[in-house]
Amino acid sequence: MTFLVKGRVLLCSGGTYRVQTPDGIIDCTLRGKVKKAEGNTIAVGDEVEVEVLESGDCRIESVLPRHSKLARHSVARRREQVIAANVDRVVPVMSVRRPPPDFRMLDRLLVLAELDDLHCTIVLNKWDLVEGDSASASEATADGPSDLERLQAAIARDPELAPFEAYLSAGYELLPASAKSGVGLEAIGKRLHEGISVLSGPSGAGKSSLLNALAPGLDLRVGVVSEKKGRGRHTTVAASLHPLPGGGYVVDTPGLQFLSLWQVDPAELAHAFPEFRGLDPCHFANCRHIHEPACAVLEALESGDISRSRYESYVSLLEEAVCQ
Numbered sequence: 001m002t003f004l005v006k007g008r009v010l011l012c013s014g015g016t017y018r019v020q021t022p023d024g025i026i027d028c029t030l031r032g033k034v035k036k037a038e039g040n041t042i043a044v045g046d047e048v049e050v051e052v053l054e055s056g057d058c059r060i061e062s063v064l065p066r067h068s069k070l071a072r073h074s075v076a077r078r079r080e081q082v083i084a085a086n087v088d089r090v091v092p093v094m095s096v097r098r099p100p101p102d103f104r105m106l107d108r109l110l111v112l113a114e115l116d117d118l119h120c121t122i123v124l125n126k127w128d129l130v131e132g133d134s135a136s137a138s139e140a141t142a143d144g145p146s147d148l149e150r151l152q153a154a155i156a157r158d159p160e161l162a163p164f165e166a167y168l169s170a171g172y173e174l175l176p177a178s179a180k181s182g183v184g185l186e187a188i189g190k191r192l193h194e195g196i197s198v199l200s201g202p203s204g205a206g207k208s209s210l211l212n213a214l215a216p217g218l219d220l221r222v223g224v225v226s227e228k229k230g231r232g233r234h235t236t237v238a239a240s241l242h243p244l245p246g247g248g249y250v251v252d253t254p255g256l257q258f259l260s261l262w263q264v265d266p267a268e269l270a271h272a273f274p275e276f277r278g279l280d281p282c283h284f285a286n287c288r289h290i291h292e293p294a295c296a297v298l299e300a301l302e303s304g305d306i307s308r309s310r311y312e313s314y315v316s317l318l319e320e321a322v323c324q
Contacts, residue, residue: 001054002051002052002053002054003051003052004049004050004051004052004061005021005022005023005049005050005052006021006022006047006048006049006050006064007019007020007021007022007026007047007048007050008020008045008046008047008048008241008249009042009043009044009045009046009047009048009085009241010025010044010240010241010242010243011044011238011239011240011241012042012043012044012238012239013238015029015030016028016029017029017030017042017048017060019048019050019058019060020243021050026050026052026058027058028048028050028058028059028060029057029058029059029060030042030059030060031051031059031060031061034060034061034062034063041080041082042060042063043069043082043083043084043085043239044084044085044239044240044241044251045084045085045086045087045196045241045249045251046063046064046066046085046086047063047064047086048060048061048062048063048064049061049062049064066085066086067086068085068086068087068088068116068117068118069082069083069084069085069086069087069116070082070083070084070087070090070112070113070116070118070198070200071083071112071262072112072260072261072262080262080263081262083198083200083239083251083253084196084198084239084241084251084253086196087116087118087195087196087197087198087251088118088119088194088195088196088197089118089119089120089121089191089192089194089195089196089197089198090109090110090112090113090118090119090120090121090197090198090200091120091121091122091123091188091191091192091197091198091199091200092105092106092109092110092120092122092123092200092201093123093125093199093200093201093205093206093207093210094106094122094123094124094125094201094202094205095125095126095201095202095204095205095206096124096125096126096127096129096130096160096161096176097126097129097130097160098126098129098204099202099203099204099205100160101124101160101163101164102201102202103163103309103313104313104316105201105202106122106167106201107310107313107317108260108261108313108317109200109201110122110172110272111261111269111272111273111317112261114271114272114273114274115264115268115272120172120173121172121173121174121175121188121191122164122167122172122173122174122175123174123175123177123184123188123199123210124151124161124164124174124175124176124177125177125178125179125205125206125207125209125210126178126180126206127176127177127178127181127183127184128178128180128181128183130154130158130161130176147175147176147184147187148174150176151164151168151174151175151176152168154176155168163307163309165307166275166306166307166309166310169275169307170273170274170275170310171274171275172274175187175188177210179206179209179210179212179213182213185210185213185214188210188214189214189246192214192244192248192250193244193246193247193248194247194248195248195249196241196248196249196250196251197248197249197250197251198250198251198253199211199250199251199252199253200251200253203254207252207253208252211242211250211252214244215242215244215245217245218242238254239251239252239253239254240252260320261317261320261321264317264320264321265321266288266318266321266322267286269314269317269318269321270288270289270297270314273310273314275300275305275306275307275310276289276297276306276314279296279297279300280296281296282294282295282296282297283295288318289314290315290318297311
């Protein structure tokens with residue numbers, strides 16, 4: 001006798017899909033008709049229907065509709081690669097030191113999230129390496145500085161952190177964090193306990209270390225940063241979805257070295273930059289904000305109201321979108 005059960009995909013690896021069901025975690029294969037219909041694009045976070053056979057084998061019969069996704073252009077082939085499905089929040093993790101923050105990568109992650117209307121929380125990891133900041137989570141008191149105040153003070157005194165001011169001005173939430181000292185772990189944990197969150201960022205940013213500190217039972221592999229190259233090594237080899245104690249799921253992704261947008265409408269790209277949305281309308285409704293007269297974005301750039309680095313990211317992404 002066979003029966004159907006619903007579940008959520010936790011891991012996709014080598015044609016095997018690990019699925020969490022009400023009765024426990026099972027390993028499944030993908031039924032041929034589903035593989036053909038879906039193009040084998042099942043991703044972690046997908047809700048699926050699984051047929052459990054009398055033999056005990058399990059196979060995915062169908063994939064339920066997604067309410068959101070985080071996707072990029074595939075590295076190997078010209079197609080969409082879904083990083084995670086049914087995502088509620090994107091958490092870009094940037095190391096403040098070793099390796100230094102990759103602002104171009106950060107901008108691309110934020111644009112991917114904005115295009116799908118996903119919440120964003122930027123984590124500035126390895127905060128214990130910020131010069132002059134020796135406070136730990138255990139030293140924090142009700143009378144001490146808030147995370148935002150600590151961040152603003154560090155940005156004001158440290159030129160390497162100064163570019164993060166642009167993200168605060170754009171309205172993003174930034175949280176300093178350290179798996180070593182415990183700074184920021186409570187604040188991050190509160191955000192991860194709601195829906196599905198994707199932690200993503202460059203190799204060596206410390207995503208797995210953060211998750212291990214937040215949920216020690218995960219015991220994820222942790223790598224080291226190359227002293228010679230200043231870059232991290234991949235320790236997470238495939239995206240995986242982890243249920244968290246107390247509720248919520250978190251997706252741990254492989255460290256990104258390549259992140260290209262997939263089939264983005266050039267006309268929509270400017271809306272993925274919150275600081276552009278807050279400006280007065282441009283003279284031309286179809287303004288691309290490159291060289292057009294009476295352009296509100298170019299005027300804000302000239303006056304210093306928007307970041308030149310962020311604007312340069314916009315131009316680069318626009319060129320990419322036009323050429324797709």
